[in-house]
Structure formats: structure tokens, C-alpha cells
Amino acid sequence: MRVRLEDVARATGVSPKTVSRVLNEEPSVKEATRQKVLAAMESMNYRPSPAARGLAGSRSFLVAMLYDNNDNPASTYLAEIQDGVLDACEAHRYSMMVCPLRMRGQDFLHRIDALVTDHHIDGVVLTPPLTDNRKLLARLQEHGVAHACISPVRRKDVVGVYMDEQKAAGDLVTHLIGLGHQRIAHVVGIADHGASRWRQAGYKAALTAAGLAVDPSYIVQGEFTFGSGVVAARQLFTLKHRPTAIFAANDDMAAGVMWTANEIGLKVPRDLSVCGFDDTPMATQLWPSLTTVRQPSREMGRLAAQQLLEQLRGRGEGRLVQIPYELQLRASTAALPG
Amino acid sequence: MRVRLEDVARATGVSPKTVSRVLNEEPSVKEATRQKVLAAMESMNYRPSPAARGLAGSRSFLVAMLYDNNDNPASTYLAEIQDGVLDACEAHRYSMMVCPLRMRGQDFLHRIDALVTDHHIDGVVLTPPLTDNRKLLARLQEHGVAHACISPVRRKDVVGVYMDEQKAAGDLVTHLIGLGHQRIAHVVGIADHGASRWRQAGYKAALTAAGLAVDPSYIVQGEFTFGSGVVAARQLFTLKHRPTAIFAANDDMAAGVMWTANEIGLKVPRDLSVCGFDDTPMATQLWPSLTTVRQPSREMGRLAAQQLLEQLRGRGEGRLVQIPYELQLRASTAALPG
DNA sequence: CCGTAATTTGACAGCGCTGTCATTTTTGCT
DNA sequence: AGCAAAAATGACAGCGCTGTCAAATTACGG
Numbered sequence: 001m002r003v004r005l006e007d008v009a010r011a012t013g014v015s016p017k018t019v020s021r022v023l024n025e026e027p028s029v030k031e032a033t034r035q036k037v038l039a040a041m042e043s044m045n046y047r048p049s050p051a052a053r054g055l056a057g058s059r060s061f062l063v064a065m066l067y068d069n070n071d072n073p074a075s076t077y078l079a080e081i082q083d084g085v086l087d088a089c090e091a092h093r094y095s096m097m098v099c100p101l102r103m104r105g106q107d108f109l110h111r112i113d114a115l116v117t118d119h120h121i122d123g124v125v126l127t128p129p130l131t132d133n134r135k136l137l138a139r140l141q142e143h144g145v146a147h148a149c150i151s152p153v154r155r156k157d158v159v160g161v162y163m164d165e166q167k168a169a170g171d172l173v174t175h176l177i178g179l180g181h182q183r184i185a186h187v188v189g190i191a192d193h194g195a196s197r198w199r200q201a202g203y204k205a206a207l208t209a210a211g212l213a214v215d216p217s218y219i220v221q222g223e224f225t226f227g228s229g230v231v232a233a234r235q236l237f238t239l240k241h242r243p244t245a246i247f248a249a250n251d252d253m254a255a256g257v258m259w260t261a262n263e264i265g266l267k268v269p270r271d272l273s274v275c276g277f278d279d280t281p282m283a284t285q286l287w288p289s290l291t292t293v294r295q296p297s298r299e300m301g302r303l304a305a306q307q308l309l310e311q312l313r314g315r316g317e318g319r320l321v322q323i324p325y326e327l328q329l330r331a332s333t334a335a336l337p338g
Numbered sequence: 339m340r341v342r343l344e345d346v347a348r349a350t351g352v353s354p355k356t357v358s359r360v361l362n363e364e365p366s367v368k369e370a371t372r373q374k375v376l377a378a379m380e381s382m383n384y385r386p387s388p389a390a391r392g393l394a395g396s397r398s399f400l401v402a403m404l405y406d407n408n409d410n411p412a413s414t415y416l417a418e419i420q421d422g423v424l425d426a427c428e429a430h431r432y433s434m435m436v437c438p439l440r441m442r443g444q445d446f447l448h449r450i451d452a453l454v455t456d457h458h459i460d461g462v463v464l465t466p467p468l469t470d471n472r473k474l475l476a477r478l479q480e481h482g483v484a485h486a487c488i489s490p491v492r493r494k495d496v497v498g499v500y501m502d503e504q505k506a507a508g509d510l511v512t513h514l515i516g517l518g519h520q521r522i523a524h525v526v527g528i529a530d531h532g533a534s535r536w537r538q539a540g541y542k543a544a545l546t547a548a549g550l551a552v553d554p555s556y557i558v559q560g561e562f563t564f565g566s567g568v569v570a571a572r573q574l575f576t577l578k579h580r581p582t583a584i585f586a587a588n589d590d591m592a593a594g595v596m597w598t599a600n601e602i603g604l605k606v607p608r609d610l611s612v613c614g615f616d617d618t619p620m621a622t623q624l625w626p627s628l629t630t631v632r633q634p635s636r637e638m639g640r641l642a643a644q645q646l647l648e649q650l651r652g653r654g655e656g657r658l659v660q661i662p663y664e665l666q667l668r669a670s671t672a673a674l675p676g
Numbered sequence: 677c678c679g680t681a682a683t684t685t686g687a688c689a690g691c692g693c694t695g696t697c698a699t700t701t702t703t704g705c706t
Numbered sequence: 707a708g709c710a711a712a713a714a715t716g717a718c719a720g721c722g723c724t725g726t727c728a729a730a731t732t733a734c735g736g
Contacts, residue, residue: 002455004722015686020724028684030732047456051398052722054389055691069421079417083407086438095457098436100424117340118385119433226623255623262625282620285564285593287600342692353716358694366714368702390692393721397694 003046012040023048050095060120062095063308065301067127069100076280077297078127081150084301085125092309094122101130109139116143123147123308125160125301129193148308148318150300152195159307159318161300165195165277168293168325169202169247170209172275175291175327176245177210180336181273185218185243187232187253193224199249199277218243222253229256237264244272244336251276251283254290258332269334279328288331296323341384350378361386388433398458400433401646403639405465407438414618415635416465419488422639423463430647435459439468447477454481461485461646463639464498467531486646486656488638490533497645497656499638503533503615506631506663507540507585508547510613513629513665514583515548518674519611523556523581525570525591531562537587537615556581560591567594575602582610582674589614589621592628596670607672617666626669634661 005023009016014033021029022037029037040046054060065085067078082098089096099115101108115121123146130136131149140147148160155162176184186203189196204214220235222228229248233256236243248254254276258268266272268288276283279294303321311318343361347354352371359367360375367375378384392398403423405416420436427434437453439446453459461484468474469487478485486498493500514522524541527534542552558573560566567586571594574581586592592614596606604610606626614621617632641659649656 002722005724006722016722017686017688017724018684021685024724030684033684047452049393049722050457051389051392052691053724055387055393055693055721056723057691057725060389075417076414079413082436083438086436095435097433098420098424100421114385119388226619252623259623259625281564282623285590285597285620287597287625340692343694344692354692355694355716355718356714359715362694368714371714387692390721391694393691393723394693395695395721 002049003044005046005048008037008040008044008046011044012037054120059312060122061093062097062119062121063089063123063125063305063312064097064099064115064119064121065125065127065305066099066101066130068103068130070103076282077278077295080297081127081301081304084298084303085305086301087298088302088305088309092306092313094309096305097121099124103130103133109135112136112139112143116145121145122312125304125308126150128152128195129190131155132192132194146308146311146318148304148311150304152198154320154322159311159320160304161307161321161323163295163300163323163325165198165325166202166205168327169199169249169277170206171202171327172277172291172293173203173206173247174210175329176247176273176275176333177206177212179245179273179333181245182212182336183215183218183241183243184212184245184247185220185236187220187222187229187236187246187248187257189222189224189249189253191221196224196249203247222249224250224252226252226256226259229253230260231256233257233260237261237266245333246272246274248274248276251278251280251290251292254292254332255282255286258286258290269332270337273333273336275333283328283330286332290328291330291333292328294326294328299323340387341382343384343386346375346378346382346384349382350375392458397650398460399431400435400457400459401427401461401463401643401650402435402437402453402457402459403463403465403643404437404439404468406441406468408441414620415616415633418635419465419639419642422636422641423643425636426640426643426647430644430651432460432647434643437462441468441471447473450474450477450481454483459483460650463642463646464488466490466533467528469493470530470532484646484649484656486642486649488642490536492658492660497649497658498642499645499659499661501633501638501661501663503663504536504540504543506665507537507587507615508544509540509665510615510629510631511541511544511585512548513667514585514611514613514671515544515550517583517611517671519583520550520674521553521556521579521581522550522583522585523558523574525558525560525567525574525584525586525595527560527562527587527591529559534562534587541585560587560594562588562590564590564594564597567591568598569594571595571598575599575604583671584610584612586612586614589616589618589628589630592630592670593620593624596624596628607670608675611671611674613671621666621668624670628666629668629671630666632664632666637661 006016009019126149131151149158151162152165220232222232275291277293279292283290283292307318344354347357464487469489487496489500490503558570560570613629615631617630621628621630645656
């Protein structure tokens, strides 16, 4: 049979309530009692029932990881974040649910409501592009559900992690400029994702800082997919003055660009430098290997969840942590010949 | 405030127990009553509390998706399966937990115990290579936890989905033979994974069927990773009679092979045909695009979960479904010149 | 050594649902 | 119409825990 809190109480000679107090790390328990109870829990291998705790108490010890299922079909990026979130949850004895949201249409707000009323979720971790959705954030606020964001930029009043993507993108483009490139194109991500905005801003800032003009015909819209990278590249390759370098807003699109270069017989990096963003596993598996920006996704997931849990514990704790990025200079970028 | 079962009961003029019966689709409820209750549930927007149901009843409406975290760091393959499983769960109003298992050492069995005692899991979906682990299966049996497998081959007494991987691998190799190749090498996956065994068996069978000898020096061990593909390829490329075609047991290793071919200046498919297995997104993103076998992972996840849930509903229902595979003949394989 | 405040502990009800078993209603048949 | 069997419903306790509030214990100052 299952070991219950009551059993631990009997074994220790205290009331169930006291055991409950120890379990929940409430302060008003004498140290000696706490030790006795903890020892008994340990030796009896007591494991509290999440269902009972959720039903009786105000907390469910459940957090959800939310992601957009429309623009992110099964990416390694999300899988890594999930891994990190799961890690942090386990460390704090929380459970995690994953919750894909179809962000087209409005019914995704109902899913939030369902999560909150059905499962009494204690908090959520938001991944881009959900972090950019005002309505979503507002609804969470309404429900009083704590949330942490994995965001491309700093936000006030929000805990989680962020990376200075604009600066990272800028550094990448500056690197290209340093290699002698002047005609540098940019493949933008999905328009209303913050990530697209900030990466593009970094691209423009770097050009401007180097005294180069921002040529609108060198900026083409993509949608973060391999296919959209192909389309964008084809468009860029028809330009009279073909770019000598292309910065794609993520690795998938960069892969599309490289694929298209192959298709029309351009040699990377001899004829064209290419760089991406994210450092997905693919980056090192492409030939030539892809210059990109490393996002430590797993770690970001872990940290975001950790901040969330900290906030849940202390109500008010939990910070917005900045994650350092790291340029990965690989074989897909090279000095402009001549 | 929350709408409870009792509220629905009061509104309908029946006892709570009857509403419970309707909720759980128990047979002994008069059709008229059922309709009344369902209508009330609908109009009051009643949503049962999973915590209460789990605590009071014998079912938790929770299934877990188990995967091996050691040999599968955040793959798209698993992400797609997870997506499918989640899909099926939602359709049946079940919740899903994800549960990575470190299959080295024995403590992963404790994690199973924990899942069962803590969360009262109703069933689990097993992904390879967990499906090959006898101890794991035995432990699940012990706990009386239903499970569905996503397996490379047919198994008796197990529900889930399977694909005839041996035949698929055979077809792929037969295709190479048809293109005129005779020196066909094989990069094997992790030794104790069923998938490795069956794919290798298919490779050998196809050679034998075509009257070709199986040359042990053409069979090299890999471990399903890109890096191991690189290592394997380097080894194969040092052979006196270099193979003209390489069948890698999955796409990642095939990518490694292609990368290495690039490295030493071999042109694919002119100098070397390469094929993989799985049809991950990468397959179409490589240059040249990779010939491989399509595994409909998402669908497999969905179906496996569906069979599991069917079994849970009917206790005894639930089948082992065969999934058809599909050869994807792409640019990485070509006829042997001369 | 006593009174008062602070600390620590416990009694008890109840979270929202389901299992068990008793009770009522309906059905089928003579 | 009348009876046994089957079908439908309900009463009630309790799943394992926590919130509330009261009781017991300890600490402290004079």
C-alpha cells in the first residue's frame, strides 16, 4: 500500500498537519521535529500524492511550457528548451506539462483558461514567439498565473531569461564587414516575432555603424523555415548586384540559402558568405559548417524555469537573467577575395 | 467560482453520482438522463478537476511518454512523436507527461516506480530504444501499467505501432543494387537498439538476395549520431576497395558520411551514393538531398497513443498497427557510372 | 516565579470526485 | 395484474492532503 502522510505522522509521533508543514517547508516547525519528520519520510520512502496536494491546497506543483505550434513544427530548439525546463522542474519537485498553442485564431486563449481551471497550473514558461503576444500575457496576468519568458530582449516586470539578440546580430554582421563584405543581405524571420525585429535591428545598426547604406532590396522577408530561405535566396540571386554575404535570421533559413547557392553553382564561402542564428545542431552538420550565434537553448529553458519556480516559492523573487551569446565563426564565412 | 460536478447535478435534478456516471461514460444511465446531464455540462461549461478524479478514482487520466535521454539528445524525431502523442491525448481528454529516462545504470527503473506511485499514471508510450529494454517492460507489467510501443518490428502481446524496418532497409539497398552498385557499405546504429539490428538485417538480406557477398569490412559500427557517421565514413574511405555506396542506419549518420565525403573531395552522388533512414527534415535540406526511408513519426506517435487509450478504455482493446513506410529516392543516390 | 507574547502543534473540516452498496424504477414474462 | 430479474439511481464514506483556527508549549521581562 501507499505510504501516506498520516503514516509518517504516526511513525514520528506528531500530527499529520506537522508533517504537512515539514513537507511544505513552512517556517514554524521546531528544528528537532523537522529532522525527525524528514528522517521518517526518508526511511519510509514517503512520496506525497500530487493529486491530493492539488485538490486540498492552493498549489498544484505543476507548470506548463507553452509554445507556438504553428510556426514551430517540432524544432530541436524547442526540444532543447523543454529538456532544460524539465530539468529545473525535477530539481524542485515540480511536474511539467507541455502545451502547444495554435496561435492563429483566438481559441488559444481558451486553452490558457482550461489549463488554469482544469489543472490549477502554478505557472508557465513562455517561449518565443508567445512572449511577444500581448493578449496572452494579459490573460495570464488576469488569472494571476506566474510566468517566465524566454525572450529575445530585456523586458521589464517579467522574469525569465533573455539574450541581447540585437547586439549578437550586430556582431555577426560586423564580422562580415570585417571580412571585407559590403553587399550584405538579410533574410528576415516571421514579421511579428520579436526575434525577427531585433535581429534585423542589429543588422541595420551594424551596417550604419560601419558607414554602409542599408539597401532595402537586400532585405527580404522569410518565415524562419528552410523553404523560405530557399525562396529568399533565389530572389537575392536575381539582383543585379548580387550580395557577397547573406545573414539569415536563423539557421534553417541559412541552410536554405546554402542549398540554393549549391543549386545555382555558387561555392560557399568562395562566392558567397552565409551566416545564420541559433547554432542548431544542423549548423555544424552542413557543408561548409555554418557561422552563427550560439543560443544555449537548454540552459535558457533551465534558467527560465528556475526563475519561475523561485518566484513561486518566494512570491516576488525570481529575476530576468541575461544569457551571454557566443559567435560561432565557422567555414561558411570568409574574406571577400580581391 | 469553479463549476463542480455537484452544481451540474443540482441543475439537472439528479444525484452527483449520476453526473459522474455520465462523465465517465458508464453504460447504466438512461439515454434521456444522459442527454440532460450532457446538456447541463455543456451549458455550464463544466470541466472536471483532474486532481479530484485522480484522488478519488482509480484512474488518473494521465499517460507518460517515455524516452531515452542518453542516446537521443533533443531530436526532431522525438519532438514529432511527442506532438502526435499529445494530439491523441487531447482528443481523448487525457493529459500527457514527458519523462526522459537515462537508460545507463539502473535508476531509471525507480523513475518508473515514481511515475506510477506519485502520479498514478494510467499508461505509457514507449519510444525506441526503450521498447527493446526487457527490464523496463517487465517492470511496467509488474505495476500493471498499460503501455504502447513504437517499435521497429512486430511484437506479440504489445499494442502500438510498428514499421517493417527490415524490409524497408532491404528495399533501400535493393534500390542501390538496381543502380549498379556492388560495393555497398553499411553504417550500423547503436548495437543494442532493435532498429540497428533490423536495419542491418535488411541490408544483409538484400545483398544475399541479389547474390552479393556480405563483406564484414563494409559494415562499420556507428551510434546514430552525426559524429559517428563521420568516423565511420573516414574508416570506410581508407579501404582499398572503397565502397561506391553507403547505407547509413539513420539520417544523422548519413549526413556525417556526406560531410566527410565533402571533406575529402568526393562528389555525392557522382563518386559515392549515400542513403539514410528516417527522413528527418534534414534529409531534404542537405545538398544533395538525401535518399532515405520516410517514417511518419508524428502519425506513429498519434497512433501509438491512440491504441494505448483504446486499451485503457476497453481493457483488452488496442492493437498493434502496422505503419507503411515509403522510400524517398532523392539526389544522393545515382547509378554507378560505367 | 508569574503574566504575556511569541512560537509550535494539533483538531477538524473539506477540496471535488468516485467506489460500494442499498434503493428505487423499469422491464419481461406468465 | 403480479412477480422476479434487470436496469437505473442515490446515499454515503473517503481518497490524501492542506487551510483555518484553537490549543499547547516555550520564551521573555520584571
